Amino acid sequence: MSGPDAGGAVAGRRVVLLGADGTVGRWYRTHLLAGADTVTTAGLGAGADHRGDARTPGAGLREAVAAADEVVLALPEDVAAACLGWLAGCTGPGTVVVSTCSVQLPLFEAASQRGLRAPLRGVNPMFSPTLPSAGQSVVVIAPDGEADAHVRRTRTRLEAGSMTVSVMDPAGHDAAMSVLQALPHAAVLSFVDALLAAPVDVPTLMRIAPPPARTLVALACRILAAPPEIYWDIQRANALGGERRKELSSSLLRLDALVEADRADDFRAALASAARGLGPYAAEGAEECRELFELIQRRRTARRSAGGGAPG
Structure with a gap:
């Protein structure tokens, strides 16, 4: 997966964004993905790289997920939960799966039950993504809290956008x-x-x-x-x-x-x-x-x- 290149710079990550055409998906891409990242989009809109229902992915989307550093579930709760089965078969411990759901604990529990080896994290903007983000609050969800490298990177990017970040575990969230x-x-x-x-x-x-x-x-x-x-x-x-x-x-x-x-x-x-x-x-x-x-x-x-x- 992505890391420092020969010159010491951090290479861009490979990110798959499910639900890319929704308001939360667009917000996540704007505020949490870097210009160096390679982003593969999936959604119902005509502009998606992989168009269709995320619950029934084609071979191309499965291959993109298998090679990704990060997979973002910018999806409703029931759709995100329905994707866990096939994600468990495509991802390993080197991929981070990120949920943007308003309710997080059921997804974390389902991920464990369905054998998802990839670590699951959450990001919940506490405002409508159609509003300006500066000055707003965002909750980052992680069982390990601040000790998690993905959490630290997420906090840094959000705070660079003048947002206030709180880190919570799924139950507390x-x-x-x-x-x-x-x-x-x-x-x-x-x-x-x-x-x-x-x-x-x-x-x-x-x-x-x-x-x-x-x-x-x-x-x-x-x-x-x-x-x-x-x-x-x-x-x-x-x-x-x-x-x-x-x-x-x-x-x-x-x-x-x-x-x-x-x-x-x-x-x-x-x-x-x-x-x-x-x-x-x-x-x-x-x-x-x-x-x-x-x-x-x-x-x-x-x-x-x-x-x-x-x-x-």
Whole structure:
């Protein structure tokens, strides 16, 4: 596999990128592959070197994988898992397989069960790859943490792009994702479901919606504008997602009980406890929210000045 050449320089790696035509695949190629790397692409798009379903590779793709230093699975969770069988037959311990899945532990477990000898690593950008990457957070997943050479190289390239890198093991990653992805997405989807069931039409609601409501609607619209498979995987594939949804449901029931029993003092105590739990971020988050609401107001004012007005 690739290493220093006769002059001491590091030669480019041979990389196979499965799912190269997706947004995550394009992001990975831009930020984690070097100009000296030889990249072989596979995907459903017409521009792929190997066009077709990654779960049923042809001989050419298998040969490319067998010769690769790195194989990237920029694929949905179920597709990536379905590829492990044939990857186990093509790769050896000298190849690194990288998953970009939102949920990682099931893939690591399946890789072990299916006899994948190649070390498996993960990279999860904590933002939509359609957004600018500078200043964003990325999680790198590896059982051995910082001791892993691939992790160190990945961190170096991401930090060179002004991204913040955290290294986690698969179980720790999925536990964090259940809180940071499955939980807020469930809350937002539940909110928009309740909003659409309300006895007031959407145009009327949006004309008078205050910033908190508009922010929640905007978050819901962000989800609705993306492929449903992304958010289905986040909810379904994370084994801890069900616990987070139950906790969300229990929180709503506790709030309802406080209101029904007219327990204002307990409500105030619950808010004070939440503020203490958030620690220094309670003040920082309030300032971030103020800036966000000001941005929403500026956009609405500019739209009305231009003769537009709120939707509806």
